[in-house]
Amino acid sequence: MPRGxxxxRKKESILLNGLKRPFLVKKVFVPMSYKTGSAAVPCVKTGDRVEKGAKIAALDRCEGVSVFSGLAGRVEGVVEKKMPDGSRQSCIAIASEDDFKHPPLRPAEPRKEVDDLSRAELVEMIRNCGIATGYDPGRPASSGLKRASGQALVINGCEPEPYVCAEQALITKHLLEVLKGADILRKAIGAEKVIFVVEDVERELFELVKSKIYFLKWHWFETRSVKAIYPAGQDHFLPCEIPEDSPVFNASTAFAVYEAVFLQKPFFERIVTVGGECVAEPKNLWLPIGTTFQTAIQLCKGLLREPARLIAGGPMCGMAQASADTVITADTSAILALPKEIAGEKTPEPCIRCNRCVDSCPVFLSPAMITLAVENGEFETATKWGADECIECGVCSFVCPSHRPMLELIRQVRTERSTSR
Ligand code: SF4
Ligand code: SF4
Structure with missing residues (x-):
């Protein structure tokens, strides 16, 4: 029995509202270098008119990705905006100029087959289309592909956090495209098979994936399920039988790869779950990268009441936001507006040595010892207690009866290291 x-789940009402593509995004702030390891260089200037899907910043070094516009409009300049992780990044501001009706992007010539493309060509196509989600969340998919090897490729179709159901909505609506994208990724890393993992409580989804694979007669695809015990499925933590060193990608990365290779469509938008009890009409939305949280919430008919907590990501390990001015990036899976009774902000008290956090940690760490070391400023000691192995699932914060901010304290170890470099 896995720990956790x-x-x-709180996903049903969001899924019932379907997957929508709103046409009312008037402005985007597209980040040029968010977590991609290298800043892209702008190739447009203030006043230029850009089409939807146009390249607006070109990759500089081998680890970067090019950046594309999700809006047809006019470039207003480069501004600094807040990212979901709290950092500030330079973004290209683009204002819509088409009476908010963006023409759908038509690929020059959709590809029918990919068998004639070599591994290197596939990786290059994925890189050139700016796909920055997946293997290392928020990093270029192509950088992971170059390093990846292994007998199998894993598609993680799990979303164990409450509310978050963007991947589920995508798999349900675009399963064939996701499977085709997964097969391209398999070819790109030279793996023999693809393992598609879904949570055991999502029976319908599991059967849907299984029957589609059966119908396609793709015998090199397998389906597996993991127990829906958080954090199973979170950030590629998959406690099920998969061959060692198998690279893990999200279904949304597979979909973006399908679009890049078959449709030659660059990556400029993603599905985001906009939910929480404070949102009037929670739903999954296709949104251009660089849309502000404020716009995303307005597209769900706004707020019913003032949230006690605004989160980028899920309620367990998402990042709390001070304002809704933050922009959606390649790895923003959800925007949640939670009321006081759910957010449960309580005053932290001293550790009572109950050991609950130790008994629940899925990777068998001692969160109490790590956090006590951090509180004393002893970051080396925290590292010795295994802070680097933490998968940032937030289970220790959830179970702690003293309401200690465990996850925030553990994250300080990494922040401290990156600032002291
Ligand atoms: S120490 Fe890390 S891995 Fe363990 S429960 Fe806490 S957040 Fe999760
Ligand atoms: S759960 Fe909280 S109170 Fe209990 S040992 Fe862990 S840190 Fe201390």
Whole structure:
């Protein structure tokens, strides 16, 4: 039995509202270098008119990705904006000029087959289309592909955090495209098979994937399920039988790869779950990268009441936001506006040595010792207690009866290291 906790799922009402593509995004702030290891260089200037899908910043070094516009409009300049992780990044501001009706992007010539493309050509196509989600979350998919090897490629179709259901909506609506994208990724890393993992509580989704694979007669695809015990499935933590060293990608990365290779469509938009009890009409939306959280919430008919907590990502390990001015990036899976009774902000008290955090940690760490070391400013000691092995699932914060901000304290170890470099 894997360690972890059972959580309420709270996804049904969001999924019932479907997957929508709004046409009312008037402005985007597209980040040029968010977590991609290298800043892209702008190839447009203030006042230029850009089409939807146009390249607006070109990759500089081998680890970067090019950046594309998700809006047809006019470039207003480069501004600094807040990212979901709290950092500030230079973004290209683009204002819509088409009476908010963006023409759909038509690929020059959709590809029918990919068998004639070599591994290197596939990786290059993925890189040139700016795909920056997946293998290392927020980093170029192509940088992971170059390093990846292994007998199998894993598609993680799990979303164990409450509310978050963007991947599920995508798999349900675009399963064939996701499977085709997964097969391209398999070819790009030279793996023999693809393992598609879904949570055991999502029976319908599991059967849907299984029957589609059966129908396609793709015998090199397998389906597996993991117990829906958080954090199973979170950030590629998959406690099920998969060959060692198998690279893991999200279904949304597979979909973006399908679009890049078959449709030659660059990466400029993603599905985001906009939810939480404070949102009037929670739903999954296709949104251009660089849309502000404020716009995303307005597209869901706004707020019913003032949230106690605005989160980028899920409620367990997402990042709390001070304002809704933050922009959506390649790895923003959800925007949640939670009320006081759910957010449960409580005053932290001293550790009572109950050991609950130790008994629940899915990677068998001692969160109490790590956090006590951090509170004393002893970051070396925290590292010795295994802070680097933490998968940032937030289970220790959730179970702590003293309401200690465990995850925030553990994250300080990495922040401290990156600032002291
Ligand atoms: S120490 Fe890390 S891995 Fe363990 S429960 Fe806490 S957040 Fe999760
Ligand atoms: S759960 Fe909280 S109170 Fe209990 S040992 Fe861990 S840190 Fe201390």
């Amino acid at each position: 906790i059972r959580l309420e």
